[in-house]
Amino acid sequence: MVKFRTMREVNNMKKETIINEIKESILDIVYPLRCPICDEILVQKSFLPGAPRIKIHEKCMKKITTINEPMCIKCGHQLLDEGLEYCSDCKKISHIFNQGKSLFVYKNEMVKSMYSFKYSNKREYAKFYAEYTYKKYNQWLQRIQPDVIIPVPMHPKKIKKRGYNQSEIYARELSRLTGIPVDNKSLKRVVNTKPLKELTTQQRKNMLKKSFYSENLFNKYKKILLVDDIYTTGSTMDAISEELKIKGIERVYCLSICTGKGY
Numbered sequence: 001m002v003k004f005r006t007m008r009e010v011n012n013m014k015k016e017t018i019i020n021e022i023k024e025s026i027l028d029i030v031y032p033l034r035c036p037i038c039d040e041i042l043v044q045k046s047f048l049p050g051a052p053r054i055k056i057h058e059k060c061m062k063k064i065t066t067i068n069e070p071m072c073i074k075c076g077h078q079l080l081d082e083g084l085e086y087c088s089d090c091k092k093i094s095h096i097f098n099q100g101k102s103l104f105v106y107k108n109e110m111v112k113s114m115y116s117f118k119y120s121n122k123r124e125y126a127k128f129y130a131e132y133t134y135k136k137y138n139q140w141l142q143r144i145q146p147d148v149i150i151p152v153p154m155h156p157k158k159i160k161k162r163g164y165n166q167s168e169i170y171a172r173e174l175s176r177l178t179g180i181p182v183d184n185k186s187l188k189r190v191v192n193t194k195p196l197k198e199l200t201t202q203q204r205k206n207m208l209k210k211s212f213y214s215e216n217l218f219n220k221y222k223k224i225l226l227v228d229d230i231y232t233t234g235s236t237m238d239a240i241s242e243e244l245k246i247k248g249i250e251r252v253y254c255l256s257i258c259t260g261k262g263y
């Protein structure tokens with residue numbers, strides 16, 4: 001049933017937006033944003049509420065490799081040849097998730113940026129990652145229409161040690177721009193896995209089996225957007241997708257800030 005908002009509700013919503021924008025302006029002045037590549041303070045043209053803020057230096061943007069068409073239609077890896085549909089990975093593996101996209105190739109400056117984002121409390125970098133996501137993939141998001149954004153969960157022990165889950169920080173910034181809500185409660189990481197870096201795809205698969213647990217989601221959502229910082233082989237996204245699909249989700253999409261080259 002469509003619920004019409006009263007004038008008072010609309011006015012309250014406007015007031016809330018204005019208050020949030022003023023709060024944000026003050027925060028931007030007190031804690032100036034830093035560039036996610038060189039970590040220097042960004043000089044803003046305006047701190048007026050609602051005015052756009054610079055999130056990265058132009059010269060630093062040129063140093064990073066963005067993912068562009070042609071992309072693998074399954075996982076979103078960069079392809080070199082227009083004539084191809086799938087990357088070499090997706091030709092071999094049949095993924096459980098429906099489709100994935102990423103923003104940047106995980107190399108050089110982006111490796112440093114991701115490291116600081118994950119381990120050095122540079123949570124503010126998420127503002128740039130999310131803004132770029134919105135610019136690049138808003139049309140895709142509108143097409144797939146996810147009901148909710150779910151960040152890839154970290155084991156509670158790891159969160160305690162690190163203080164925050166970087167994927168959740170990214171999810172929250174993306175939610176602010178897209179209006180898609182975030183759910184960080186329904187999906188849990190129940191096994192504290194070792195770093196997967198050195199493992200083969202099969203070893204990753206075995207390790208991740210039963211690592212995630214979600215409540216039944218039949219009545220809650222149909223389409224989920226999973227977000228993570230780095231996509232490597234897709235094993236994590238597949239392990240979660242398997243769990244989510246068992247619990248009633250029809251389609252699972254993935255979005256990662258960085259990915260490997262894929263060719």
Ligand SMILES: [Zn+2]
Binds near residue numbers: 037038
């Ligand atoms: Zn910079």
Ligand SMILES: [Zn+2]
Binds near residue numbers: 072076086087089090
């Ligand atoms: Zn692929």
